[in-house]
Amino acid sequence: xxxxxxxxxxxxxxxxxxxxxxxxxxxxxxxxxxxxxxxxxxxxxxxxxxxxxxxxxxxxxxxxxxxxxxxxxxxxxxxxxxxxxxxxxxxxxxxxxxxxxxxxxxxxxxxxxxxxxxxxxxxxxxxxxxxxxxxxxxxxxxxxxxxxxxxxxxxxxxxxxxxxxxxxxxxxxxxxxxxxxxxxxxxxxxxxxxxxxxxxxxxxxxxxxxxxxxxxxxxxxxxxxxxxxxxxxxxxxxxxxxxxxxxxxxxxxxxxxxxxxxxxxxxxxxxxxxxxxxxxxxxxxxxxxxxxxxxxxxxxxxxxxxxxxxxxxxxxxxxxxxxxxxxxxxxxxxxxxxxxxxxxxxxxxxxxxxxxxxxxxxxxxxxxxx
Amino acid sequence: xxxxxxxxxxxxxxxxxxxxxxxxxxxxxxxxxxxxxxxxxxxxxxxxxxxxxxxxxxxxxxxxxxxxxxxxxxxxxxxxxxxxxxxxxxxxxxxxxxxxxxxxxxxxxxxxxxxxxxxxxxxxxxxxxxxxxxxxxxxxx
Numbered sequence: 079x080x081x082x083x084x085x086x087x088x089x090x091x092x093x094x095x096x097x098x099x100x101x102x103x104x105x106x107x108x109x110x111x112x113x114x115x116x117x118x119x120x121x122x123x124x125x126x127x128x129x130x131x132x133x134x135x136x137x138x139x140x141x142x143x144x145x146x147x148x149x150x151x152x153x154x155x156x157x158x159x160x161x162x163x164x165x166x167x168x169x170x171x172x173x174x175x176x177x178x179x180x181x182x183x184x185x186x187x188x189x190x191x192x193x194x195x196x197x198x199x200x201x202x203x204x205x206x207x208x209x210x211x212x213x214x215x216x217x218x219x220x221x222x223x224x225x226x227x228x229x230x231x232x233x234x235x236x237x238x239x240x241x242x243x244x245x246x247x248x249x250x251x252x253x254x255x256x257x258x259x260x261x262x263x264x265x266x267x268x269x270x271x272x273x274x275x276x277x278x279x280x281x282x283x284x285x286x287x288x289x290x291x292x293x294x295x296x297x298x299x300x301x302x303x304x305x306x307x308x309x310x311x312x313x314x315x316x317x318x319x320x321x322x323x324x325x326x327x328x329x330x331x332x333x334x335x336x337x338x339x340x341x342x343x344x345x346x347x348x349x350x351x352x353x354x355x356x357x358x359x360x361x362x363x364x365x366x367x368x369x370x371x372x373x374x375x376x377x378x379x380x381x382x383x384x385x386x387x388x389x390x391x392x393x394x395x396x397x398x399x400x401x402x403x404x405x406x407x408x409x410x411x412x413x414x415x416x417x418x419x420x421x422x423x424x425x426x427x428x429x430x431x432x433x434x435x436x437x438x439x440x441x442x443x444x445x446x447x448x
Numbered sequence: 449x450x451x452x453x454x455x456x457x458x459x460x461x462x463x464x465x466x467x468x469x470x471x472x473x474x475x476x477x478x479x480x481x482x483x484x485x486x487x488x489x490x491x492x493x494x495x496x497x498x499x500x501x502x503x504x505x506x507x508x509x510x511x512x513x514x515x516x517x518x519x520x521x522x523x524x525x526x527x528x529x530x531x532x533x534x535x536x537x538x539x540x541x542x543x544x545x546x547x548x549x550x551x552x553x554x555x556x557x558x559x560x561x562x563x564x565x566x567x568x569x570x571x572x573x574x575x576x577x578x579x580x581x582x583x584x585x586x587x588x589x
Binding site: 209230 | 457463464465520524532539553555577
């Protein structure tokens with residue numbers, strides 16, 4: 079039996095976003111968790127499940143001890159890197175549906191600017207070991223290198239251009255300019271500024287790359303029945319899917335499972351969040367998930383912009399302009415959209431889509447009763 | 449432009465291959481670009497695997513390739529996102545599709561970064577970059 083609509087996101091929370099938090103990653107996570115529990119209207123000891131990114135440095139034991147949880151019934155983490163937010167939602171929902179836990183908190187806290195910087199090859203490189211033996215000696219040292227290689231080929235094959243990437247970056251910046259939490263709340267961006275920004279790894283300009291952020295976010299999941307007792311609007315998890323190694327686009331493969339579980343079509347989706355470690359991949363994912371055939375044409379028509387777009391994409395500003403919290407801020411924003419709480423609120427949202435890793439995982443949230 | 453010559457940033461990591469990848473680097477020392485080949489089904493595998501992904505055989509041979517291919521994609525690093533790149537940008541890195549099918553990562557020795565294009569025909573050259581370490585680089589001309 080699928081867990082469709084039997085589990086909900088009942089609370090979301092985040093810290094301030096900065097370049098130097100002055101706090102430990104554990105302290106950041108605990109602050110975000112407290113905010114999410116307050117949002118849900120429940121106490122720390124109501125939590126009996128914890129889930130984390132595998133790369134997160136705050137263990138469930140430390141988090142549980144600090145929260146004063148007296149009986150942690152279930153916990154877990156998912157491997158890979160920043161791209162596992164939606165997979166964590168899928169796992170937590172499955173656990174709640176299976177009766178392994180009642181209230182699960184998912185957290186991600188990271189000093190991504192003042193601490194470990196993921197865009198640095200000396201931080202994330204393999205030192206020529208493993209698969210790195212075949213790439214790093216030639217200068218492919220960071221996540222952006224491998225992804226730039228994919229992007230360059232896609233530009234060649236489809237005709238999508240850096241100007242299209244810039245149009246998406248500008249749309250997201252406009253969303254951030256409405257969002258007081260966003261790092262770039264007060265800084266505008268034009269297409270000309272995007273095009274003249276320095277190249278980091280060609281074809282990626284500076285404004286195609288995500289921010290580096292200190293901060294944390296958290297989600298609280300519980301059964302839909304529990305959610306109704308809380309008396310606040312819940313975001314029902316209509317569907318969730320993972321998509322790992324295989325043949326062909328992970329997003330295209332995951333989309334089949336996701337939309338089959340949801341029983342809805344692409345056109346039923348009212349608002350979209352997509353993981354943007356690099357902005358061009360938002361456009362690629364829009365195509366691979368089947369939302370649109372030509373994402374370049376879509377952005378030329380302003381189709382992803384809150385102002386005038388039929389279906390805006392990355393309405394908080396995303397990783398490019400809000401914060402790089404490795405997908406948890408996308409999940410928070412997707413939740414706010416179905417609750418009517420976004421700073422770029424799409425009217426009458428029923429279904430909110432969120433990808434957290436260019437195919438690795440995705441969810442469809444549905445507006446619940448309040 | 450014609451006399452442009454690739455200078456490899458000396459601080460880039462050297463390969464520290466896993467056991468199953470050693471024959472690839474050993475062949476380079478002998479001036480051969482050899483790709484792991486499944487004896488049972490003939491599939492070429494790169495990077496090398498512990499088991500053939502098509503037939504699950506563990507019986508491998510190493511097939512010498514023509515060393516010819518085309519540029520499938522490329523990137524140009526402009527920001528020194530690794531200490532080894534400081535003072536060595538722009539640096540072009542290419543993904544070469546070998547005539548035999550597999551893709552390998554490399555650098556072009558005779559094409560400046562701003563002139564690299566997808567589809568360029570390239571041929572392997574063997575460059576000793578450190579004592580006992582040879583890498584497969586490619587030339588266009």
